Amino acid sequence: MPMARRLLRSGQDVVAWNRSSDKLSALVAHGATPAASPGEVMSCADLIGLCLTSDQAVEQVAWGDRGLFSTNFSGRKFIADFSTGSPSAAVSLAARAAARGASWIDVPVSGGVRAANAGTLVAFAGGDANAIAALHALLSPLCERVSHMGFAGAGQVTKLCNQTLVACNLLVIAETIALARKAGIDVAALPAALKGGFADSSPLQIFGPRMAEHSFEPRLGAISLMAKDVRLAMELSAANGAFTPNLALASEQYARACSHCEFDQSADIASLIGLFESLSPAKIYT
Numbered sequence: 001m002p003m004a005r006r007l008l009r010s011g012q013d014v015v016a017w018n019r020s021s022d023k024l025s026a027l028v029a030h031g032a033t034p035a036a037s038p039g040e041v042m043s044c045a046d047l048i049g050l051c052l053t054s055d056q057a058v059e060q061v062a063w064g065d066r067g068l069f070s071t072n073f074s075g076r077k078f079i080a081d082f083s084t085g086s087p088s089a090a091v092s093l094a095a096r097a098a099a100r101g102a103s104w105i106d107v108p109v110s111g112g113v114r115a116a117n118a119g120t121l122v123a124f125a126g127g128d129a130n131a132i133a134a135l136h137a138l139l140s141p142l143c144e145r146v147s148h149m150g151f152a153g154a155g156q157v158t159k160l161c162n163q164t165l166v167a168c169n170l171l172v173i174a175e176t177i178a179l180a181r182k183a184g185i186d187v188a189a190l191p192a193a194l195k196g197g198f199a200d201s202s203p204l205q206i207f208g209p210r211m212a213e214h215s216f217e218p219r220l221g222a223i224s225l226m227a228k229d230v231r232l233a234m235e236l237s238a239a240n241g242a243f244t245p246n247l248a249l250a251s252e253q254y255a256r257a258c259s260h261c262e263f264d265q266s267a268d269i270a271s272l273i274g275l276f277e278s279l280s281p282a283k284i285y286t
Contacts, residue, residue, distance in 0.1 A: 002116035003051060003082070003142055005030055010119075010141035015044045019061075038062070039071035046075065047138040051082040051109075053225060055089040062093065069100055077102040078134045082123075084108045084163065084225075086232050087153035094127055094152035103131035106152065108159035109143065110166075112206065113220050120144040124162070126155035160236050163229040168250045169203050170226070170269060177211045178276035187212040210270035223272065224265040227254040 001023060007014050008031045016032040017040065018024040028034050035041045038061050041048060048068065052058050058081060062068045068079070079102060081093065090106035097104035105127040115121045123139065123146040125132050132139075132148055139146050149158045181187045191208035194200055210216060230251050237244040253275060258265040262278055 001027060002113055003049070003121075004032060006116065006119050007138070007141055008032060012137065012141065015041050017041050019057075037066035037070075038068045039066050042068040042073050042077060043071050046077065047135055048077060048079045049082055049138055050079070053083070054228065055083075055085040058083050058085060058089070058093065063096070069097070069102075073102075076134075078131055078138075079104045080107045080135050080138055081105065082107055082109050084159050084229055084232070085156055087126075087156040087160075087236065090126060090153040090156045091151075103128060103134070104152075105131055105135060106155040107132075107135075107139070107146070108155055110159065110162050111144075114206070115144075116142070123147070124149050124155040124158035126150060126157070127152045157236065160229065160233040163226070164233045164244070164247050164250075166203060167226055167230050167233075167254065168246050169201055170207060170272060171250055171253055171275075173201075173204050173208055174211055174270075174273045175276050177208065177273060181212075181277070207270045210268070211273040214273070216268040216271050219268040221269045222266050223254065223257050223263065223269055226269055227258050227265070230254050 004014055004016055004027050014027075014032040015035050016024060016027050017035040017038055018027070024034055033044075035044065050058060050061060052061060060067065064070075079097060081090070081104065085106075085108075094104040094106070105125055107123045107125040109116075109121040109123045111121040119141055121143045123143045125146055125148045129148055132146065147158070149155055177187050177190060180190055188209065190212065191204050194204065206220070230247065233247055234244070234251050236242075237247060257263045257272060257275055263271070263274060
């Protein structure tokens with residue numbers, strides 16, 4: 001929604017479809033033209049952007065019943081997949097799109113809701129350089145920087161590297177705030193105190209205050225989605241024979257958060273603080 005609204009504010013003509021009709025109605029109220037299906041979007045638009053939760057969702061929207069490629073479109077189509085998924089899926093999607101005369105670029109983004117609203121996302125693109133250039137009118141209003149990382153799937157590899165850093169960082173932030181609270185300092189002051197030092201990061205400044213205050217609304221990112229990204233990063237590590245012990249530890253903690261009865265896996269990522277405050281060490285490690 002923030003990305004689509006940003007495109008509208010930049011003066012683009014936006015034809016939109018969403019799996020949730022209420023979300024589509026909200027965007028139409030801001031000036032978008034509604035489509036009845038992804039296939040209708042493909043017929044109407046030259047530049048197409050997707051941002052979905054999983055490889056399975058992308059597959060369904062692209063190749064399922066009434067999907068993007070269910071229609072006989074004319075003209076060259078350029079598709080930017082902003083979703084975070086597996087590199088192997090991106091390779092397959094790009095090859096199948098090319099066989100239908102379309103260009104598919106994996107271009108996952110980072111920066112969260114705030115950056116999406118401001119048009120300052122950073123993007124990691126994999127695929128043909130000419131196709132990325134053709135997507136400029138779509139990418140420019142949304143992204144502060146687009147880095148072409150190479151072959152199809154390279155954008156997803158880069159995003160999983162990004163998520164490895166973020167996932168581990170968020171756990172350490174939650175652990176540190178819980179420690180500071182137990183040690184008796186004002187944890188609400190901790191992110192500001194650390195700002196500008198070597199420990200600082202965007203996740204600390206965005207999610208640290210939410211963890212300190214137990215303020216989890218509005219949701220900025222779900223635990224379940226980060227757990228999915230960690231799983232994809234673990235698969236990438238295994239496929240390439242990489243040694244990633246910190247990622248493995250993070251994977252265990254996200255699995256606990258998704259399976260433990262005291263957690264809602266659809267809750268905001270800041271509620272990870274509960275792993276270190278609500279649960280005792282015995283509960284976490286046994």
